[in-house]
Amino acid sequence: MQKYGRAIFVGSRATYGKGTVQRFFDLDKAVTGFDADKPLGDVKITLQKFYRVNGGSTQLRGVTPDINLPDNQQYIDYGEKEMDYPMEWSEIAPVEYHQDIVNLKNSMDKIRNSSDARVKASPQFSKVITNALRIKEIQDESIVPLQLDEYRALDLAREEESTNFKKAFGKIDKLKPQNLALDLQSLQVDSSKMSRNEAWLETMEKDIYLEETLHIMKDLMAVNHKS
Numbered sequence: 001m002q003k004y005g006r007a008i009f010v011g012s013r014a015t016y017g018k019g020t021v022q023r024f025f026d027l028d029k030a031v032t033g034f035d036a037d038k039p040l041g042d043v044k045i046t047l048q049k050f051y052r053v054n055g056g057s058t059q060l061r062g063v064t065p066d067i068n069l070p071d072n073q074q075y076i077d078y079g080e081k082e083m084d085y086p087m088e089w090s091e092i093a094p095v096e097y098h099q100d101i102v103n104l105k106n107s108m109d110k111i112r113n114s115s116d117a118r119v120k121a122s123p124q125f126s127k128v129i130t131n132a133l134r135i136k137e138i139q140d141e142s143i144v145p146l147q148l149d150e151y152r153a154l155d156l157a158r159e160e161e162s163t164n165f166k167k168a169f170g171k172i173d174k175l176k177p178q179n180l181a182l183d184l185q186s187l188q189v190d191s192s193k194m195s196r197n198e199a200w201l202e203t204m205e206k207d208i209y210l211e212e213t214l215h216i217m218k219d220l221m222a223v224n225h226k227s
Contacts, residue, residue, distance in 0.1 A: 002066065006102060012070060013064070013073075020059060023044070024044050028040050059090070060080055107223040118215060140186050
């Protein structure tokens with residue numbers, strides 16, 4: 001959808017970047033005899049690799065969003081590329097592809113700039129960025145107190161910071177998530193499902209990512225996609 005220009009991808013810096021498929025083979029089934037030595041275990045073999053329509057693999061690079069919304073991992077290096085001995089990125093010849101349904105390319109900069117402006121002006125996203133920097137600082141910390149009291153105090157302080165961050169987000173006035181009537185029928189017969197659903201709806205009412213995505217969708221509807 002992204003390469004065809006039919007969708008805008010919104011999210012963190014990139015997806016995990018695992019573009020390969022593995023399978024376990026039972027050696028006991030593959031090797032006859034040697035019963036005294038069994039079980040022989042399994043061998044894990046990479047069988048496939050994913051490629052996008054433009055020829056590039058998703059291995060290591062993942063999928064980069066058109067619009068980046070900062071999250072708690074904004075400054076953390078993660079993904080397949082951080083593993084030991086990952087399979088390299090590669091590309092193959094692209095296939096011919098096109099579509100004439102919608103053209104988002106000419107509108108992308110305008111929509112991205114509008115989103116970036118909202119994120120920069122948002123007190124909530126500012127809290128996310130501050131917390132992301134805090135998490136990065138903790139990850140990079142190389143000195144740990146050896147005195148038990150000092151270590152416990154540090155641990156409690158960090159736990160308090162994390163708790164305060166989680167409490168910093170309130171309900172968003174214009175965000176009113178609701179269940180479909182059809183879904184409610186199955187939820188109402190199970191009290192545990194209802195409790196989990198109520199907690200989920202409460203979380204959605206505070207979701208700044210959902211709110212910004214709705215703003216982006218509104219921007220999408222305001223532009224001429226065929227130009």
